[in-house]
Amino acid sequence: MPEEERYEDSQLYKIRHSAAHVMAEAVLERFPGAKTAIGPPIEDGFYYDFDLPKAISAEDIKWIEKRMRKLLSQRHAFTRREVTAAEARALFQDQPFKLELIADLLKDNGDGAAPATSLTVYTQNAFTDLCRGPHVESTAEINPKAVSISLRPPAGAYWRGDENRAQLTRIYGSAWQSPQELRDYRKRLEEAIKRDHRALGEKLDLFIIDAMVGKGLPLWLPNGAILRDTLERWLRQVQLDSGYLPVVTPHLGNIELYKTSGHYPYYADSQYTPIDVDGDAFMLRPMNCPHHCRIYSSQPRSYRDLPLRYAEFGTVYRYEQSGELRGLTRVRGFTVDDAHLFVRPDQLQDEFKDVVKLIQRVFGALGMTDFRARIGTRDPASDKYVGDSAQWEAATAAILSACDDLGLDYHVEAGEAAFYGPKLDFIVRDVLKREWQLGTVQVDYNLPQRFDLDYVDRDNTKKRPVMIHRAPFGSLERFIGILIEHFAGAFPPWLAPQQAVIIPIRESHNAYAREVEALLKGRGLRARADLQDRNMRSKIRQHRAKLIPWLLIVGDRDIEQRTVSVRLRGDKDLGALPLADFAHKASDIIAAQSQEIAL
């Protein structure tokens, strides 16, 4: 089997990269004196960052897009040229960002790659850009009708991603090989927007975010609370069965707790101002681990007591920049399905593996197979970490070997560790392809030391336990946000806030509808008879829109034969089913947490 072509080598990549240059040419025509930064291809398209002399308007975008199409249709050749450093500096003397890039390319930046000895520039028509390439031979290879620059509004972006540096205007574009592909992409975007958990949250009455309560502080409506509560109860039971012990701790803590833990300095940017309580400073907790450490140290521990696994759905509060808040996926108060495992060093490997298996089980049960596993290790060049190197190495080795043993498909990223230890994260993408970290497992030698945790070992000496921090969902808020999009709001029955709605055909069928409701409720189903005074067809329409898995229509025939006429979410009409059969089969589907709704 031939190896899959890398995106960087593909024709599409060249098209997008070249389209970015053509867009830059059009932008410079519209905004003479604009400074160009960088313009790479990205997934589905490209962008280019500019420092513009004035704000860009919708009219400007239209003009640029039109001009760009024109330029593309003029079959301009892309010509590559090697230049010396001096030539490059002369060529881009009015372009400060390019000059900075040139300077960087010429110096040894310590990444092992040799500094460049010569630079390449590409020219098409009247535009020349410092660029490694590759590009198309000519704009004739780009179909002007397969290019669009108005799919995303222009955005602010910092030069080199540094908020202390120049704020640039980023213009996004999308480019494909054929107009049909562009149409398909537009279609996919539209579909994705419909699945957005914020839109579905409103449509299905799951949650609201209320300005008076505060940004980033979601309020769970009954439907959302049922969903959340169902997930919590399930995971709580799984954890009890796996040897976890429940604990409950308060949302506030004396600041000494966080000074001891080390969170106070390291989390300064994301903590709220301390609250004065009788002269002592208290903090809304950004983390649950310090509280759990104090539970551990509340009594002497023997090596026989370990591992101790303290679990709590612990709500934490973190200050997030207002521009970063987003629906349920980025909030200021959230509940972590947290647990802290206090283990002996000889237990670390097995405990870590069990945690990973638990997370795999959680994701698997929900059909969430599309995630990437990332092992975040320390960036040796950074000083943002605590603990000594030997501990970091031990922890990293433990994670790597556990993941290897499990055959987990992971990749390692330096610099992605927590400040106290390396970690394994499960990362998924939302409908708009943004990545979010969900489940996480972290190995920590540091907190046990800071809280002076110990146990008496077999040889009657005091030893230091190792901690594992872990959260399969990560946070209930974010996880459910992603889950809503994963199912597009069509939850499997065990999670559906409302599982069955009984719709009487005429008012004279209300009594039977109530009877069916009572019977199903007795079986533990979330069922409701809709006795409103309106016609059956409009009720079907309404409940269909709410994505109820089972609609049960009842009329004379059903009363006579003690059946319900089942209509599945989607469009399938199963016809009449004996009531007892329905109750039995539906209960089975719910108990099995099946994602099928067909009976």
Place this chain on the structure above:
RNA sequence: GCCACCAUAGCUCAAUGGCAGAGCGCCUGUUUUGUAAACAGGGGGUUCUGGGUUCGAAUCCCAGUGGUGGCUCCA
């Protein structure tokens, strides 16, 4: 936090300096329906908030608040 854009009825939206509207939802009445919207009537507005320009502002300007897209940081 920063840059850009946006904010009209519960929801989706219309009204381009001159009487603030429609559809759906809601309420009332009529209708009693076998699988995606019965009919009629009614209620519903500080056009996000505050200031300014103007004879006159939903509309133009300024500030604030909230939202959207993006940047940096993170579950």
